[in-house]
Amino acid sequence: MSKPFISIIVAVYNGSKTLQRCIDSVSGQTYLNKELIIIDGGSTDDTVGILKKNNDKITYWKSEPDNGIYNAWNKALKHITGNWIYFLGSDDYLWKNDVLSQIVPYLIKAESEETKLVYGQVARVTETNDVCCVDGEPWEHTWNGIVLDGICTFTHQGMFHHRSLFETYGIFDESYKIIGDYELLLRAFKNGGNALFVNGLIVAGMQTGGVTSNCTKLVQEIGKARKSHHLKVITIPWLISYAWSICHTPLTYIVGDKKTRYLLNSGKLFVTHISHWKDSTLKK
Template identity: 70%
Template sequence: MTSKPLISVIVAVYNGAKTLQHCIDSVSNQTYLNKELIIIDGGSTDGTIEIIKSNQDKITYWESEPDNGIYHAWNKALGHASGDWICFLGSDDYLWKSSVFEEIIPHMIKAESQGTRMVYGQVARVTEDEEICCLDGDSWEYTWRGIIIDGIGSFAHQGMFHHRSIFELYGMFDVSFKIVGDYELLIRVFKEGGNAIFVNGLIVTGMQIGGITSNCVKLVNEMARARRKNRLRVITIPWLISYAWAICFPFLNYIIGERYVRYLVNFGKSSVTYLSYKKNVILEHKNDQ
């Protein structure tokens, strides 16, 4: 691997005229130059195409036609991506600061030297005014356990950089999933173990609260299907807690607002994962005695 690996940024968009320019600018303004931007539009009618055309000098490849959702769009983009490392964004996401790539590159170089296929940082959940509600992203030990053992979404995909070998070895996103195709891919890659590098303290991306994953019941049900597909245990105590939370989400959202609900969601996931981890450590200690 060279000292300046190519980073591919893949953006899926549909009628995202309100936010797409910010997303494009956050990529083009990166001080790290060895990068490319690929945009797949789902056939927008709101002015998105005009924004893309006005930024063609910043875009390596783009296309616009109806598709089958975000994971179908990302799969199409992978066919045009040349990067050693790939990150995936929605049109309302944006890289947090101009030095994100510069700061993540040393960790990518270290990861490839170790055969590690993922490097990630934190994601800031923000309001429309870009006020931070909370930060997603924790150590790989907790993140892996949340994904594989506990069956909860204890990660934010927008903060992750995937080595291209992931898609060569494990395939692309399963387009039958509309919300958790990223979660299902991570199960495939890491269910037998494997390491990832967490860059603590580095905010990679800003992500607006709301969007497709705000449909909590559908989210939890799709996660269950992803686990069944990969022959992982579905009914766990953390998963049951997540399901109960999903049922309560619309009421709580109405009462206290999405910003504070999101904070509670993150606090709850962190607490459940931590308690599950501590329980496992205690059990392993007993078994070793």
């Protein structure tokens, strides 16, 4: 089997502070069978200047007003040539220069087994590169969290999607502004299906404070997506997540963003443990 070709998609808007780091993390990869596609939403800072400066590192880029991250991703999907697709935030970065080389054997294995999703772990980092936590759980727990519990037990920065997933289930639903990737996973996996988890491989560093930092909106959109797929909305983990989203803003004001982030990650671990405990109880 030939080496996989990986299409890396980046959506950006006014990302001049971090975009160069993102681009460098892709261009510096030891694995060469890849392409970088960047869609800018009509930035008013120096983002376009950075794109022009890095033209030799970017396969395709476009700058024009859009309707959010999922609109940008859908635009990018029209230009991919790879059989595996990876989405990276403009303020995020590939963790090490050999990440793609490390993931490739698993992509080959997955393709031979007709598995449409391969994922590793993601380090959540602050603006000063302090690691808050590392996200990424085996598929059984990830699937339970997504489908049964209604919580985001995944980070898309760790996920490699086979292009057949989009051919089968369609593109992102642009009516969602925060959890369009979650809704796509519901479409693809709500009735079961397998994904390949690469334990111990950190794929990317994810800088905290992005679009998903709007916790209340995130939890509300999850509820909307689950309702549209005729799944139970009000679960114990979902309620805990909603309660936390309400407390997020006052906590940030009282203790600061960094400490709130650590509390947030501790809360996520707590909710995840509840989900794990519930799963093990049901199996007894």
